[in-house]
Amino acid sequence: MSTMSSDVDQATPKYYLLKTEVLGLIANLRPGTLIPTERALAEKYATSRTTVRQAISELVAEGKLGRIQGHGTFVAAPKVTHVRQLTSFSDDARSQGLRSDSTVLALDVVGSDAEVSAHLELDQGKPVTRLERIRLIEGEPLAHETAWLPGKLPRFKSKLANSGSLYAVLAADYGIRIADVEDTVETALAGPADVRLLGIEMGAPLLVVHRLARDVGGTPVEWTRSTFRGDRFRFVSRVKSGN
Structure with missing residues (x-):
């Protein structure tokens, strides 16, 4: 003993x-x-x-x-590194040799509420495309993500299904190129919905990230709320000196 x-x-x-x-x-x-x-x-x-x-x-x-x-x-397997820069979830997974996938929970056009309107700088009630997904790495659910995009995007569902990467679709099919992002990160504890969607225990640690993305003209083109499993992710922020 x-x-x-x-x-x-x-x-x-x-x-x-x-x-x-x-x-x-x-x-x-x-x-x-x-x-x-x-x-x-x-x-x-x-x-x-x-x-x-x-x-x-x-x-x-x-x-x-x-x-x-x-x-x-x-x-447990090593944590997935998520680099917060002008890259997507899919890009970060691919750079680490990991297989990413998504399960679409909702994809629709809705009227923007007060919070979404404020971030996307729209009049309240204006149409926005709402994309809600579970993000998976090697088949394991690791994040719950809801993105709001201004306006309607024709044939968005089929184009996203073919690519899997939101940023790739926006650039290639709609001419929307992300030039600047601002991420706000906070911690939270898993509630019943997180338990159901991510297969984790009540009270498990979460990282909640709000991302506001703008195009080259400074216009907001994406506002996303992502809930990441705190036990499976680590975040790296890379900043280059302007000197």
Whole structure:
């Protein structure tokens, strides 16, 4: 039976010490490998199952471990890097050699509400194209995205289905080229809708990103709200000096 080191600061919480031990345990394991059960870990490290549960929950929230009800806890795949620049979800996935896909939940033309109108600088009630999708990487749902685009876009559904990339379709088929984007990122906890759409647990960490995109003339051409799984994404912002 293993025990956690007694040489550490006594003020360090037991669950945190165990968390460090488990990180060492999984360091060389392949993604998808099941780890021992809570009971087995409690026995191995001579601690309570409550302590084990707290350590495991934090590692799941941080994306180091994954958990499927009834199947156990496993080593998670590395996080997907999402580079916030003039690229799309599809572009970022492709650059990392990952397969991206989308499930369209809604695609329609609606009257813009007050919030959408304010961001797209339109009169309230003006028509906007609303695209709601689940974004997937290697078949796993990782983000829920709703985009609003000014006006009606003829044959948009078929063109998007052929390409998959919103920015590619806007540029190639509608002459709309993104020249500038502004992203606002905040954190949130998963609610019932997120649980249903992304297959995560209640209270799981989320990254919520609002993107406002403008064309070369400074006109807003896209406003998008994206909810990313905090356990599976990390964001990188690249800024070049003007000097």
